Amino acid sequence: MTIIARLKKCCTTATAFAASAAMVVFPSTPAQAQSISLIRDTEIEAVMRGYTDPLLDAAGLERDSVGFYLVGNNEFNAFVTRGQNIFMHTGAIVTAETPGEIKAVIAHEIGHIEGAHLVRFSDGSRGAMATMIATLGLGIVAAMAGAGAGGAAIIASAPQFATLDMLRYTRTQEAAADQAAITFLDRTGQSSRGLVSTFERFRYQEVMSEARRYEYFRSHPLSSQRIDAMRRRVEASPYADVVDSPEEIAELRRIQAKIIGFTVAPAQVFHRYPESNTSVEAVYARSVAYFRQGRLELARERLAQLIEMEPENPFFHELEGQMLYESGRIADSVAPHRRSVELMPDAPLLRVNLAASLIGTNEADALDEAVSHLRFALAREQENGWAWFQLALAHEARGETALAQLATAERYFAVGNNMQAFVFASRARDELEGGTPAWVRASELIAVAEPTPQEIREWNRAQQERRQFVPVSRDHGTGLSFN
Numbered sequence: 001m002t003i004i005a006r007l008k009k010c011c012t013t014a015t016a017f018a019a020s021a022a023m024v025v026f027p028s029t030p031a032q033a034q035s036i037s038l039i040r041d042t043e044i045e046a047v048m049r050g051y052t053d054p055l056l057d058a059a060g061l062e063r064d065s066v067g068f069y070l071v072g073n074n075e076f077n078a079f080v081t082r083g084q085n086i087f088m089h090t091g092a093i094v095t096a097e098t099p100g101e102i103k104a105v106i107a108h109e110i111g112h113i114e115g116a117h118l119v120r121f122s123d124g125s126r127g128a129m130a131t132m133i134a135t136l137g138l139g140i141v142a143a144m145a146g147a148g149a150g151g152a153a154i155i156a157s158a159p160q161f162a163t164l165d166m167l168r169y170t171r172t173q174e175a176a177a178d179q180a181a182i183t184f185l186d187r188t189g190q191s192s193r194g195l196v197s198t199f200e201r202f203r204y205q206e207v208m209s210e211a212r213r214y215e216y217f218r219s220h221p222l223s224s225q226r227i228d229a230m231r232r233r234v235e236a237s238p239y240a241d242v243v244d245s246p247e248e249i250a251e252l253r254r255i256q257a258k259i260i261g262f263t264v265a266p267a268q269v270f271h272r273y274p275e276s277n278t279s280v281e282a283v284y285a286r287s288v289a290y291f292r293q294g295r296l297e298l299a300r301e302r303l304a305q306l307i308e309m310e311p312e313n314p315f316f317h318e319l320e321g322q323m324l325y326e327s328g329r330i331a332d333s334v335a336p337h338r339r340s341v342e343l344m345p346d347a348p349l350l351r352v353n354l355a356a357s358l359i360g361t362n363e364a365d366a367l368d369e370a371v372s373h374l375r376f377a378l379a380r381e382q383e384n385g386w387a388w389f390q391l392a393l394a395h396e397a398r399g400e401t402a403l404a405q406l407a408t409a410e411r412y413f414a415v416g417n418n419m420q421a422f423v424f425a426s427r428a429r430d431e432l433e434g435g436t437p438a439w440v441r442a443s444e445l446i447a448v449a450e451p452t453p454q455e456i457r458e459w460n461r462a463q464q465e466r467r468q469f470v471p472v473s474r475d476h477g478t479g480l481s482f483n
Contacts (some may be wrong), residue, residue, distance in 0.1 A: 017334055037072040039090075042349045043315040044070060044255045051103045052110075058187035059114040059180070066113065070113065076202070080109050090259045097201075099248045100194030104181060108195065112173070113182030128421065174227055182233050191242040192234045199227050250280075257281035260286025280306065291323050297322055314343035318350055330360035341373070348377035352387045359394050370394045383414040402431035406438055409445050419450040419459050 023257060042180035045068070053063050067085040071077070074091040081087065086109050088102075096102045182192040234240055261269055269289035273282035287302035300323065306316045321337035324330075337354040344350055351373040374391045388411035395404035409424035418459065425445035432439040451459065 033219070036087075039070050039072040040349055041070070041258070042318065042344070042347045043258065045095070047251055047255055048093075050107075051099065052086070054188045055103065055107050055110050055184045057109050058184040058439075061110070061114060066110075072263065073238050078109055079114050084113050086110070086113075090263060090337055093252075094256050094259055096194075096252065096256075097197070098194060099244045099252045100191055101198045102194070102252070103190060104185065104192060104195035104198060107181035107192075108177050110184060111177030111234065114177055114180055115173070175229065178226065178230050179233065182237065186237055186239055189239055189242065191239050192230075192237060193240060196227065196231050196234055199230070246338060251279045253279075254284060257285035258288065262292070265419040266290070266293050287319070296327050309403040312343055314340040314347070314350065316391050317343065318353060320354060325353075325357055325360070330357055333357040334361065336368075348381045348384065348387070352384065352390060355387075355394070356390050359397060360391060362397055364398075367394050367398050369397075383441050385411045385414045388414060401439060406430070406442050406445075409442065409449075412458045413449055418449040419451045419455050421445055422451050425449065 010260050017438075046066055047055065048070070052068055056063050056066055061084070067083070069085060069087045069449075071087050071089045074094060075089055075091045075359040076091045076095050077089040078092050079087055089107070092105060093102060140398060178195065181195055185192045185195075194292065203242035257273065260272065264272075266289040269285050273285045275286070283302050283305055287299050287306070290296075290299035290302060300320065303316060303323070306313070306321070310316060317336045318340040321333045324333035324336065334354070334357045337350070337357050340350045341347075341354050351405055355370040355373040355377070358373070371391065371394050374387050374394065377387045378391070388407050392404045392407035392411065394403075395407055403423045405428035409421045409428060412424060413421035414473075422445070425442045429439055429446065432442060
């Protein structure tokens with residue numbers, strides 16, 4: 001599990017930052033611009049998708065139209081963004097006591113999507129602004145009528161009235177998302193008690209100052225009335241007493257241990273999971289912690305115990321491959337990565353991991369196999385920037401410079417850097433044979449990624465500062481010239 005990118009919260013897409021292994025989450029309203037770390041991990045994503053997809057079905061939403069991303073942050077948080085993307089902090093997973101609590105939080109966020117709350121957020125903003133303007137107008141009228149002090153007081157209170165108006169609107173949306181979540185959980189035959197227990201556990205946030213609250217509870221304001229309304233609906237549900245299965249609980253404990261192993265200081269991991277604890281999740285966490293300490297052999301010893309217990313678990317083999325690869329033992333990492341793919345052949349990220357190891361060997365047959373795996377992965381995750389990067393490396397190692405440039409253009413296009421996508425696609429097209437599929441694709445990228453005059457000026461300015469040759473536009477993006 002690795003952090004793969006930093007992302008601004010104000011962005012509306014995160015799929016561009018997919019890589020080999022990792023985790024994610026946002027707040028449900030457009031928050032202050034701040035960067036977040038997206039991570040990818042096949043095992044954790046599979047569990048989260050197992051929770052999410054039935055709820056999407058219950059909400060009448062298409063599974064493929066809703067993205068789910070993991071944020072590497074141990075603060076409790078979850079949110080949606082425009083474009084129907086759900087983000088979940090690893091902290092929300094780690095702090096959950098049951099799978100039902102995570103499902104409830106996801107159901108709540110789906111409630112925001114199904115209710116189009118983010119789209120309607122601007123309506124609330126406009127309403128709050130109208131309230132403030134009206135209050136300001138009233139204060140001005142009062143001042144002109146001779147009530148100077150009273151008018152000044154009314155004017156000073158305008159922002160407060162606007163805030164109260166916005167809070168009323170937000171709380172209405174939150175209550176609606178709560179009720180929708182319970183409906184979705186009922187439709188899937190699951191208990192909604194996790195929604196109440198989660199909010200009960202964080203009830204203390206209600207009395208904390210705004211600055212000290214978790215971000216989730218700044219964007220999802222809690223209130224006793226809100227919790228009571230949820231509890232009444234939950235207790236009336238015929239599914240109130242449905243409990244999570246032992247298998248689901250064990251699965252959650254395992255991914256919690258994995259997250260903790262990767263994100264918490266090793267000393268704390270060993271304290272939480274001492275050697276006396278021989279459970280699968282404890283051995284899993286300690287294996288990761290030893291690896292992060294640079295104690296590879298101890299890490300592999302613990303991992304070998306897990307593989308002996310569950311030889312058909314692809315994620316244990318994946319982790320061994322990751323440990324070896326990141327420790328510089330590239331050739332040794334091929335076998336465990338290959339085994340993970342054999343056990344879970346439809347997982348794109350496992351294919352990318354194997355491809356990276358194969359490319360690292362720099363052997364002709366291995367490079368050919370790597371390209372095959374990357375093509376498979378990219379057919380399913382076209383915006384996986386890490387996979388495009390690996391494909392560029394493979395083509396370059398095979399002496400296919402133009403195809404390497406085209407893959408680089410695809411990578412930049414996937415992450416939203418149109419300027420660089422345009423540059424590399426133009427270079428690729430100049431070297432590719434006209435009319436071939438690769439030449440056509442390069443032409444498509446040039447057309448859709450053509451930079452604006454302002455982007456070109458900024459590019460030229462940045463390049464000049466680096467004392468490099470710089471591209472300028474020519475004939476509607478049909479090629480490049482240099483000044």
